[in-house]
Amino acid sequence: MHGKPLRRIGEDCPDLATHKSVRQDICILLDRIHGFYESALERLPAERIPSLTTRLLKAGVCFGFLDPVSNIINTISYTPSPEDKIKEEEEIISKVRTNTKDELIFHIPLYPGTVDSMTVARRSLEGLVTFLCFQYRYLEKTEALRYLRLAGGDLLAAVGLLEQDRNRSPEEPVFNIMSPTTKIALECAALSARHPKPAVLVGVSLSLMSRTVKVSKILGAHCCLPSAAVKPLAKPLRASIDLGADRKKKRKRGELTPRNTESVEWRPGMDGTFRHTQTLKLLLLGRIHGFYLEALALLPRDGLRKLHHCSLIKGGYCYGPMDPVSNIILNTLWYGTAFPTH
Known part of the structure; x- marks a missing residue:
């Protein structure tokens, strides 16, 4: 067959x-x-x-x-x-x-x-x-x-x-x-x-x-x-805490330290591997957003509004030879010099 x-x-x-x-x-x-x-x-x-x-x-x-x-x-x-x-x-x-x-x-x-x-x-x-x-x-x-x-x-x-x-x-x-x-x-x-x-x-x-x-x-x-x-x-x-109206108890000690966050909802049709890849993508996007916020804070306000905003959007990439924030600033300034906005 x-x-x-x-x-x-x-x-x-x-x-x-x-x-x-x-x-x-x-x-x-x-x-x-x-x-x-x-x-x-x-x-x-x-x-x-x-x-x-x-x-x-x-x-x-x-x-x-x-x-x-x-x-x-x-x-x-x-x-x-x-x-x-x-x-x-x-x-x-x-x-x-x-x-x-x-x-x-x-x-x-x-x-x-x-x-x-x-x-x-x-x-x-x-x-x-x-x-x-x-x-x-x-x-x-x-x-x-x-x-x-x-x-x-x-x-x-x-x-x-x-x-x-x-x-x-x-x-x-x-x-x-x-x-x-x-x-x-x-x-x-x-x-x-x-x-x-x-x-x-x-x-x-x-x-x-x-x-x-x-x-x-x-x-x-x-x-x-x-x-x-x-x-x-x-x-x-x-020290003890009264959990009920009629009793107090000794408790054990525990330890560990976590850190911050929220969740992403599962959607029908998303397989397990893709969902985990999606999680990593969203985490990376969150980090990259933070880099751009730092770069915006370092750029001069007047210059950003009058000159650098177009260069940032078109050529302000976070990759390059330096740290991500410095790369965003350098790429923005280079793009503005190489392709000035009229």
Whole structure:
């Protein structure tokens, strides 16, 4: 029988291949996240405080600035209503685990009408992806999934991988966890995960990190900790936040430093490779726009309006033997000299 040779599934079908890759990433990440919840349940004193299990199902998301298990414990800020039934641990595990046969869980992002019906594990994954896409400019949701998979579902580890890949120059400002950008990204993550009290989650996470920063500075300033440093060190370590009306908890410390950005929306028909290439193009365009803004600031205002504006548009390229900003200025002046505008 003569005809076209058979193709493997996904070959020459980038959308199909990408969809299969996304499904695999989501399944692996959910399996890892389920393990975080099992560890969190082992740490929680659910026998003494049965309402903690209900709080975990409602508000125990695994994203934040600590390790995933500590994040789950620290974000149980929901005060259950009287009609909320207290559940047994076995029942909790069954409600945390996500059914991977449900096709709705593989949509990135989730459909707005289905988010509330998802398990807390799947909503946590939604929050993780949302944080990375709001924090890192032009990051695709499928790329965010891949970084999270490589990081084992740990948000700060994924941030570290992104920092290494983007490899920004040492002169650029280091990301500050207390910055407005991070606060907005975390709040958006909480909203996408349907956390009942997003403002509380953000406040708790940032407050914990502010204490971590203080402790790190004290420890970093001394190779051998003197007795004089013990007193200021004890204060942030003893400080705690009232997450519920009836309890306080100790928390672990975490660290890492990300940096700035937003996301680009996926459009139907864009295959995975093209979307990642598009991300790189947009990042480069953003950098080049910055070079032109610097060059405009260095050119004399009157000269720019009367003489250089046409030369800049026609011949002010950023490539050449010098740095990009100097190249823009030199090419603009050369073009204006070689081809004067009448």
